[in-house]
Amino acid sequence: MNAHRLLLAKPWIWSFAATAAVWIITVLFTGGASSLGLSQAALTFAAFSVVVGIGQMFVITLGPGNIDLSVPATMTLSGTLALKLMDVQDSMILVGLILSVGLGSIIGLGNYALIKLLRIPPIIATLSMSFIVQSTAIWANRGLRIKPPEMLASFTTSSLFGIPNVALVALILSAVAWLLLEKTIYGRWISAVGQSMPAARMAGIPVDGTRLVTYILCAVLASLCGYLLASFSGGAALNMGTEYLLMSIAVVVIGGTAVAGGNSNIPGIWGASLFMFLVVSMLNTYGFGAGFRLILTGLIIIAVILVAGGRRSTR
Amino acid sequence: MTADPMKNEVVAARGIKVAFGAVKALDGVDLVIQAGECVGLVGHNGAGKSTIVNVINGGLSPQEGVVSYGGKTGAHGISAARANGVRCVFQELSLCPNLTVNENVRIMHPDLKGWDWRSRALALVKRQLQDIFPGHLIDCDSTVDDLSIAERQMVEIAISFAGLGAPPKLVILDEPTSSLDAGLAAQMMAYIRRFVAGGGAVLLISHILGEILSTADRIVVMKDGRVVADRQASEMNSRSLVEAMGNVVREQEYLRSAAARSGSPVLSMPPRRGRGLAFEAHRGEIVGLAGLGGHGQTEALLDLYLSRNSNWWPGRGGELAFVAGDRGLNGTFPLWSILKNLSIASLQDLSSRMLIDNARESRLGLGWKNRIEIRTPDLENRILSLSGGNQQKVLFARALATTARTVLMDDPMRGVDIGTKQEVYQILRSEAASGRTFIWYSTEMDEIRLCDRVYVFREGAIVAELTGDEITEKNVLAASFSAGEAA
Numbered sequence: 001m002n003a004h005r006l007l008l009a010k011p012w013i014w015s016f017a018a019t020a021a022v023w024i025i026t027v028l029f030t031g032g033a034s035s036l037g038l039s040q041a042a043l044t045f046a047a048f049s050v051v052v053g054i055g056q057m058f059v060i061t062l063g064p065g066n067i068d069l070s071v072p073a074t075m076t077l078s079g080t081l082a083l084k085l086m087d088v089q090d091s092m093i094l095v096g097l098i099l100s101v102g103l104g105s106i107i108g109l110g111n112y113a114l115i116k117l118l119r120i121p122p123i124i125a126t127l128s129m130s131f132i133v134q135s136t137a138i139w140a141n142r143g144l145r146i147k148p149p150e151m152l153a154s155f156t157t158s159s160l161f162g163i164p165n166v167a168l169v170a171l172i173l174s175a176v177a178w179l180l181l182e183k184t185i186y187g188r189w190i191s192a193v194g195q196s197m198p199a200a201r202m203a204g205i206p207v208d209g210t211r212l213v214t215y216i217l218c219a220v221l222a223s224l225c226g227y228l229l230a231s232f233s234g235g236a237a238l239n240m241g242t243e244y245l246l247m248s249i250a251v252v253v254i255g256g257t258a259v260a261g262g263n264s265n266i267p268g269i270w271g272a273s274l275f276m277f278l279v280v281s282m283l284n285t286y287g288f289g290a291g292f293r294l295i296l297t298g299l300i301i302i303a304v305i306l307v308a309g310g311r312r313s314t315r
Numbered sequence: 316m317t318a319d320p321m322k323n324e325v326v327a328a329r330g331i332k333v334a335f336g337a338v339k340a341l342d343g344v345d346l347v348i349q350a351g352e353c354v355g356l357v358g359h360n361g362a363g364k365s366t367i368v369n370v371i372n373g374g375l376s377p378q379e380g381v382v383s384y385g386g387k388t389g390a391h392g393i394s395a396a397r398a399n400g401v402r403c404v405f406q407e408l409s410l411c412p413n414l415t416v417n418e419n420v421r422i423m424h425p426d427l428k429g430w431d432w433r434s435r436a437l438a439l440v441k442r443q444l445q446d447i448f449p450g451h452l453i454d455c456d457s458t459v460d461d462l463s464i465a466e467r468q469m470v471e472i473a474i475s476f477a478g479l480g481a482p483p484k485l486v487i488l489d490e491p492t493s494s495l496d497a498g499l500a501a502q503m504m505a506y507i508r509r510f511v512a513g514g515g516a517v518l519l520i521s522h523i524l525g526e527i528l529s530t531a532d533r534i535v536v537m538k539d540g541r542v543v544a545d546r547q548a549s550e551m552n553s554r555s556l557v558e559a560m561g562n563v564v565r566e567q568e569y570l571r572s573a574a575a576r577s578g579s580p581v582l583s584m585p586p587r588r589g590r591g592l593a594f595e596a597h598r599g600e601i602v603g604l605a606g607l608g609g610h611g612q613t614e615a616l617l618d619l620y621l622s623r624n625s626n627w628w629p630g631r632g633g634e635l636a637f638v639a640g641d642r643g644l645n646g647t648f649p650l651w652s653i654l655k656n657l658s659i660a661s662l663q664d665l666s667s668r669m670l671i672d673n674a675r676e677s678r679l680g681l682g683w684k685n686r687i688e689i690r691t692p693d694l695e696n697r698i699l700s701l702s703g704g705n706q707q708k709v710l711f712a713r714a715l716a717t718t719a720r721t722v723l724m725d726d727p728m729r730g731v732d733i734g735t736k737q738e739v740y741q742i743l744r745s746e747a748a749s750g751r752t753f754i755w756y757s758t759e760m761d762e763i764r765l766c767d768r769v770y771v772f773r774e775g776a777i778v779a780e781l782t783g784d785e786i787t788e789k790n791v792l793a794a795s796f797s798a799g800e801a802a
Contacts, residue, residue: 183670185629185662191651192659198645202620202637203660203713209627262650 012256014307015271022278029285038281040164046273047170048229052244053251053269054177055221058214059122060252063194063261068215069126071222071248072241073133074107078223079230079240080137083146090151097227104223107133108216115215116208134238141238148231156232166228173221178266190214194261222248250276250297254304323349324386325485325516326371326401331380333366340366341377342540348485353507353517355531355548357524359560359607359760359792362537364520368487371518372396372403385484400484402475404491409471416440416455416462416470423474443477444469447506448499464494472503476510485516492526504530522607524553524796536560557792581752582635582721584619587611591776594619596721596752601743603766603786604756606795608726611775612756613640616723619754629663636660636714640726640756646710647698654680654694657709660717683712687738704735711739721752728762740765760788771795 023042027035052071059068081103082096107129114125147153156166181187189210192200201207225244230236253259254275255268279300283293326348333341341363348354358364369375370382373396381388384399410419417436421427427436437455444451453466462470468491475486488507492500500523507517507530521527527534527548534551536544536559544559551559580595587594594615596602604612620637639646648656658665658676665675680694687708691701698706707727714722728736743753743765757763769786771779771794779794 179670185666185669185671188655188659188662188671192648195648195650196645199639199648201624201626202639202645204624204636204717205659206625206627206629209625209629212627258650262648 012265012268012271015255015268015275019271019275019278022275022282026278026282026285029282036162038278040159040162041281042274042277043167044164044232045277046270047164047166048225048232049244049247049251049273049276050170050269051173051225051228052222052248053255053273054174054266055218056248057252057255057257057264057266057269058177058190059218060249060257060259061190061194061261061264062211062214063197066122066194066211066261067126067249068111068218068222069123069245070107070111070130070133070219072243072245073130073137074104074219074222075226075229075241075244076236076238077107077133077137077140078103078226079236080141080238082227083148083230083236084140086149086152088147088149090149093149093152096149096152097224100223100227101220104220105216107223108219109212111219112212112215116212138238141236145235145237147235152231153234156228166232169228173224174266174270181264181266186210186213191262191264194258194263246297247273247276250301253301323351324383325350326382326384326399327386328367328370328377328382329380331367331370331377331382333370333375333377339540341370343380344537344540344542346371346535346542348516348518350484350516351511351514352532353511353519353530355527355534356518356520356537357522357527357534357556357560358537362560363540364537365489366540367537368403368489368518368520371485372401372487400481401487402483402485403487403489404471404475405489410459410467410474412460413458415458416453419459419470420474420477424477424479426479439477439479440470440473443473447473447476448502465496465499468494469499476506482513482515485518486510487518487520489520490522491519492521492523500526522796524556528553528556553796557789557796560792582619582754584615587615587776591778592770592780594770594777596754598720598752599747599750600768601747601753601755601766603763603769604754604772605763605769605791606772606778608758610772610795612772613725614775615772616725616754616756620723634720636717636719636722638710638714638722638724638727640724640728642703642706642710647706649697649699651698652695653689653691653698653701653709656698657683657694657712657716660713664718679716683716687712687742708735708739711742715742715746720750721754722746724753724755724757726756726758728757728759736762760791763791764788 023038026038030038052075056068056071059066078100082100085099086092086096110132111122111126111129114120114129115122118125120128148156158165160168181190189200189205192203192205193207193210197207200210222241222244226236226241229240233240251269251272254272255270256265257263257268276297279297280293283296288296324347326346328344328346331341331344331346332339344363344367346354346367356364356367366375370377373382373391373393376391382391384390384395384401390398411422414422417433417440420436420440421432424436424439427439440455444453444455448469451466451469453462453470455470459467459470472488472491476483492503495503504526507519511517511532519527519531528551531548534544534546534548534556535542536556538560580597582594582596584594586592604615606612616637620635623635648659654676657680661679662671665672665679677694683689684691684694689701689708689712690705698709701709711727714724728739740762743755747753755762755766763769764786766786767783769781769791770777771781771791773795779790781790781794
């Protein structure tokens with residue numbers, strides 16, 4: 001009974017259990033030779049999903065209909081422009097970072113301006129914003145692949161005590177996000193807005209202000225992720241954000257955040273991000289093609305939503 | 316009355332009892348409507364008018380009693396009622412706004428089928444509109460969205476009276492003139508007389524007593540789920556009607572705070588919709604908003620609140636707090652614990668250095684749990700684990716726990732048991748004595764009588780201000796019902 005209640009109270013346990021299972025299966029298949037490398041790769045790639053996933057989770061917490069589809073385009077533009085501005089100079093790393101955060105703020109502001117002023121549903125507003133942002137990235141990039149500054153590139157690809165640096169960055173960001181959600185007034189507010197906008201308004205919560213800050217936060221995190229990913233992979237590419245559209249939403253859902261809003265879950269995002277990467281590498285080791293991998297990814301997401309939905313209704 | 320009353324009966328509801336939980340909405344009501352008569356139905360809010368209408372039109376099954384159509388019992392339900400020629404025009408307009416007028420006709424008249432039903436529907440509604448409202452200017456090919464509120468009401472009335480083959484036997488009109496001007500209302504009433512003279516029956520619900528008195532043959536007065544008067548209209552006048560609706564017993568006296576109105580008002584609002592009186596509230600006052608439900612009291616409260624609370628920036632402690640009446644709509648946060656629901660409006664006072672102090676939050680919660688006796692073993696339980704009355708207490712505690720000087724209350728006692736009410740009244744009194752101001756919309760006369768001063772609302776505007784001993788059920792009713800001609 002107690003264990004049962006623990007599971008209900010901590011839905012993220014599921015994603016970690018699944019992660020552990022997939023990890024063991026993969027390692028067994030390769031005869032244990034790859035366990036360290038696999039873990040490091042999983043942490044590295046999961047880190048990027050975690051960073052965008054946290055932003056998306058804040059937005060989804062705002063309630064039904066709230067979603068940010070401009071995440072991939074924001075990542076691409078941020079990576080492209082930051083690398084272009086830094087121009088391989090180590091002294092410009094901080095300037096590039098500031099540019100990337102500023103860019104995210106502007107995109108987030110633009111997203112909410114579209115939602116609020118033109119009364120467009122978030123799914124359409126952020127999608128249109130994503131076209132603008134992606135086109136800007138194409139125009140700015142012109143097919144050139146600029147290398148990141150040496151220092152930044154080595155930072156993103158190396159590890160500290162065996163843990164990849166990008167994973168440490170993601171861990172710090174997660175800790176800040178957890179604090180924000182659990183301990184601050186802002187965290188209470190987004191949860192309240194996600195449960196009932198009229199009730200939140202009548203409890204004295206500045207609903208529009210809260211939503212605006214949340215959309216900006218999401219875009220800034222996507223921007224930051226683009227900056228790191230471009231530096232990690234040795235240059236920005238126009239399609240670098242593509243897979244993070246599905247990924248950012250999938251990790252939120254698999255991680256146990258309520259799709260209907262009001263309830264969020266940061267540990268779950270880690271479990272889900274690791275799980276998603278490990279599933280792909282497991283299918284790779286078994287030699288399945290890209291098409292089959294995508295089908296399976298979709299099926300997994302559907303299965304998780306089914307299971308999570310069932311759990312909710314029995315409460 | 317004819318020799319065989321059963322033969323002329325259109326609808327008869329006998330001994331109807333309906334209860335929603337502990338609330339008795341109807342407590343043994345008899346309502347018989349004969350062919351060829353117009354019955355006026357009046358009563359205060361919550362008297363059970365809508366409930367009996369819903370029983371008659373088949374939308375609601377009574378727990379006790381029988382409903383018979385044309386003398387035959389057995390069949391009940393919306394389709395049985397429709398099959399027996401019962402039609403209903405509701406106060407809330409029930410047309411589909413995205414369809415055209417003739418398509419809406421088709422929805423109400425399923426017999427309009429086959430080739431070219433559109434033009435037949437068009438002809439039907441055009442003829443009927445011309446019949447009821449001669450000289451109207453409604454384009455029956457436009458979508459309902461493009462019509463004004465009055466035009467929609469006219470179309471809905473016309474659709475309900477229109478008969479394909481057989482005309483309806485009974486038309487129930489719930490506040491049919493609420494959005495019509497005086498000229499259209501007069502046409503409507505004249506049509507009702509013609510319809511009744513032709514052998515049809517009408518059940519007319521209106522808060523405009525003049526209309527009822529001039530149009531109805533017989534007037535039924537309801538109060539607290541019972542029929543308290545059922546007389547010929549010729550025997551009644553507006554004074555005797557108001558008295559029949561009101562409380563006959565001598566009202567109890569309440570101790571009102573003698574707080575002299577001092578200084579400038581803490582809250583004020585210009586006359587609403589450019590009509591009626593301006594609103595003012597002073598420190599330590601309990602100001603009541605009275606009148607029939609849905610006459611702009613909730614809107615006035617929301618306007619007061621929203622105009623003083625930014626949607627973009629956090630308020631500075633907030634000067635206003637709000638207690639919701641419709642808990643599900645703008646009160647509770649269903650995923651949260653009782654404690655979080657209670658503390659949400661006072662988080663700024665509970666946090667230091669940007670972080671919420673959980674220990675202070677629990678202390679606040681425990682303090683209020685004891686003070687207004689929220690019946691739960693643990694404040695960490697979910698809010699929905701509480702009964703409705705206890706949820707309402709949490710919402711009260713949420714507002715009272717803030718530092719707000721003024722508390723707005725939107726009919727917060729709906730569905731709350733009498734014991735809880737008494738506890739809350741006590742708290743309100745003591746809080747008001749210590750300088751808090753309460754703006755209290757209530758549909759219950761007992762609560763209105765607790766107020767120091769009362770504004771009576773009608774059609775969105777404040778029409779009367781009552782102070783001290785003037786606050787009686789009779790005065791409030793007289794002001795809520797426009798005395799004579801159609802408004």
